[in-house]
Amino acid sequence: MRKTFLLIATALAVSAVVVVTAGATSSATPGVTAKSILLEGTFPLSGPASGYAPIPAGMGAYFAYVNAHGGVNGRKINWHYEDDGYNPANTVQLTHKFVEQDHAFALVGGLGTEPQSAVRQYLNDNKVPQLFVSTGATTFDRDFATYPWTLGWQPDYEAEGAIYGKYIVKNIPGAKIGVLYQNDDYGNDYLRGFKAGLGQAHAPDIVDAEPFEVTAPNPAAQLVKLKASGATTLVIFVTPTPTIQAYVIATKIGWHPDHVITNSVSATATFLGIAVKSGSDITNGTLSVGYLLDPSNPIYNSAPGMKLYRKIMAKYDPKGNANDPLNIYGVAKAWTTVQVLKAAGKNLTRAGLMKAARSMKYKGLAANPFALPGVVIHTYPGFQYPITQVKLARFNNGVFSPVGALINGRGA
Numbered sequence: 001m002r003k004t005f006l007l008i009a010t011a012l013a014v015s016a017v018v019v020v021t022a023g024a025t026s027s028a029t030p031g032v033t034a035k036s037i038l039l040e041g042t043f044p045l046s047g048p049a050s051g052y053a054p055i056p057a058g059m060g061a062y063f064a065y066v067n068a069h070g071g072v073n074g075r076k077i078n079w080h081y082e083d084d085g086y087n088p089a090n091t092v093q094l095t096h097k098f099v100e101q102d103h104a105f106a107l108v109g110g111l112g113t114e115p116q117s118a119v120r121q122y123l124n125d126n127k128v129p130q131l132f133v134s135t136g137a138t139t140f141d142r143d144f145a146t147y148p149w150t151l152g153w154q155p156d157y158e159a160e161g162a163i164y165g166k167y168i169v170k171n172i173p174g175a176k177i178g179v180l181y182q183n184d185d186y187g188n189d190y191l192r193g194f195k196a197g198l199g200q201a202h203a204p205d206i207v208d209a210e211p212f213e214v215t216a217p218n219p220a221a222q223l224v225k226l227k228a229s230g231a232t233t234l235v236i237f238v239t240p241t242p243t244i245q246a247y248v249i250a251t252k253i254g255w256h257p258d259h260v261i262t263n264s265v266s267a268t269a270t271f272l273g274i275a276v277k278s279g280s281d282i283t284n285g286t287l288s289v290g291y292l293l294d295p296s297n298p299i300y301n302s303a304p305g306m307k308l309y310r311k312i313m314a315k316y317d318p319k320g321n322a323n324d325p326l327n328i329y330g331v332a333k334a335w336t337t338v339q340v341l342k343a344a345g346k347n348l349t350r351a352g353l354m355k356a357a358r359s360m361k362y363k364g365l366a367a368n369p370f371a372l373p374g375v376v377i378h379t380y381p382g383f384q385y386p387i388t389q390v391k392l393a394r395f396n397n398g399v400f401s402p403v404g405a406l407i408n409g410r411g412a
Contacts, residue, residue: 029105029349029350030103030104030105030350031102031103031104031105032105034075035075035076036075036077037072037076037078037105037341038080038102038103038104039063039078039079039080039104039105039106039107039108039337040079040081040098040102040104040108041056041108041110041111042081042084042090042091042094042095042107042110042111042115043081043082043083043109043111043134044083044084044115045083046083046085047086047087048214048215048239048241049086049111049214049241050086050241051241051271051326052111052134052240054320054326054327054330055109055111055134055326055333056079056081056330057317057320058317058320058326058329058330058334059081059109059330059331059333059334060079060081060316060330060334061312061313061317061320061327061330061334062312062316062330062334062335063077063079063334063338064316065315065316066334068316072338072341072342073345073346074346077338077341080102082094084112086115087115088112088114088115088117088118089118090115091110091112091115091118091119092118092119092122095110095119095123096122099126099128104128105348105350105353106129106350106353107123107128107129107130107131108129108131108333108337109333110133110134111133111134111135112134112186113135113137113185114184114186116130116135116140123149123150124149124150127350128149128350129151129350130147130149130151131150131337131353131354132151132152132153132336132386133151133153134153134154135152135186136154136156136157136160136189136264136265137152137156137157137185137189138156138157138158138159139185140152140156141156141384141385142156144358144384148354149350149354151354151357151358151379151384151386152384152385152386153333153386154291154329154386155264155289155291155385155387155388155389155390156189156385156388156409156410157193157263158189158193158196159193159385159388159409159410160190160263160264160289160390161189161190161192161193161195161196161237161263163197163289163390163392163409164194164197164261165195165196165198165199165202166197167197168197168198168205168233168259168261169197169202172233172258175232175259176207176229176231176232176233177205177206177207177233178206178208178210178226178227178229178233178234178257179194179206179209180210180212180219180222180234180235180236180237180242180246181209181238182211182237182238183211183212183213183214184214186239187212187238190237190263191209191237207231208225208226208229210222210225210226212238214238214239218245219238219245219249220249223249223250223255226255227253227254232259233257233259233261234250234257234259234260234261235260235261235262236262236266237263238263238266239266240265240266243262243266243267243275244272244274244278244280247260247272247275247278247280247282248275248278250280250282251279251280251282255282256281257282259285259287260283260285260287261286261287262287264288264290264390267286267400268324268325268400269296269323269325269398269400270296270321270323270325270326272286272395283395284397285394285395285396286394287394287395287403288392288393288394289390289391289393289407290325290372290390290391290400290402291371291372291387291390292325292328292329292332292370292371292375293305293306293309293370293371293372294325294328294393294400295309295322295323295324295325295327296323296398297399297400298399299401303373304369305368305369305370305371306370309322309327309331309370312331313331328370331370332368332371335368335369335370336360336362336368339360340353340360341353343360358379358380358381358384359380359381360377361376361377362376362377363376363377363378372389372391372402372406374389374406375406376388376389388408388410389406389407389408390406390407390409391403391405391407392404392407
């Protein structure tokens with residue numbers, strides 16, 4: 001099963017991409033010339049989180065589209081990324097290379113809570129933007145005063161976890177909850193928010209919470225314990241590979257929870273489809289949240305943003321799976337990056353970029369075209385959570401379908 005997922009993930013993974021060859025770097029602003037902007041990032045193209053490999057490829061596709069239409073304020077974006085294998089030690093080494101050898105203007109979209117935490121202090125000490133990290137760890141938004149050069153993008157994990165807790169209280173009375181969570185800041189953020197959403201009165205509804213080490217081969221031992229606990233609702237707060245394994249292992253040990261809730265970073269039709277093909281029969285009914293248009297669901301095919309997305313993928317990443325939501329995640333993040341680059345002006349500086357990122361207001365006609373209708377990307381002094389709105393989504397027969405209205409996890 002793990003071999004099957006990794007083979008698929010490897011097929012999705014792509015090597016580092018350079019969209020435009022950079023010219024000589026300006027001494028005044030590293031990574032910026034009269035004609036180019038160098039952006040770089042680290043992503044797990046291999047290893048336990050290699051399922052996320054489509055994200056930087058999607059970003060590259062959008063940057064290529066922008067370059068083909070004149071670039072940003074007369075400059076083309078040079079997008080380069082490398083594989084850190086979801087290993088913080090590799091992230092540190094590559095980040096030093098990006099800053100000290102490549103002289104990147106900014107690091108954008110770097111993936112993983114632990115990998116990005118490992119380089120945050122270094123980047124802030126050197127006043128290099130660590131922009132729109134691909135992790136919802138709450139610290140990247142909450143601690144902006146301590147780390148002024150770092151900013152998240154997607155909804156934060158604590159807020160998302162709280163939504164699931166509140167949902168259970170309202171919709172699954174008497175639930176006996178078993179939680180599988182990754183034993184790091186990422187998983188603990190989700191668990192903390194989940195407990196807050198349940199509230200003190202319902203916190204005892206968690207009959208067992210099993211930690212999982214990302215370096216472990218699979219969560220089989222944890223699933224056996226969760227089944228033995230008598231849990232009837234399974235909550236999954238781990239990355240894609242162990243998520244897929246959890247679905248399959250539960251089926252193999254004869255555990256069929258009445259309800260399954262899976263965190264959004266692992267809840268895509270692609271990942272759950274792999275679980276089904278690997279033998280799971282408990283994926284239908286899975287509840288998660290979404291905030292972007294989902295290319296795996298045909299109900300969005302007529303949306304202008306989806307039409308543009310498919311046009312971009314067809315021309316600039318024709319080998320990519322356009323139905324994989326991780327590609328549109330990359331495209332949507334790149335769109336936001338381009339907007340703040342534009343807002344930073346022709347006299348591009350790192351400080352100017354961060355100023356623009358900390359005062360975003362993309363809504364209405366200026367909204368991200370790849371987000372669900374009504375989703376706002378908004379930051380302002382004292383509030384640095386760019387995306388706070390999500391919609392519940394339920395998986396059935398190969399697709400996630402939206403449920404209900406937008407929920408504002410942070411009330412901004």
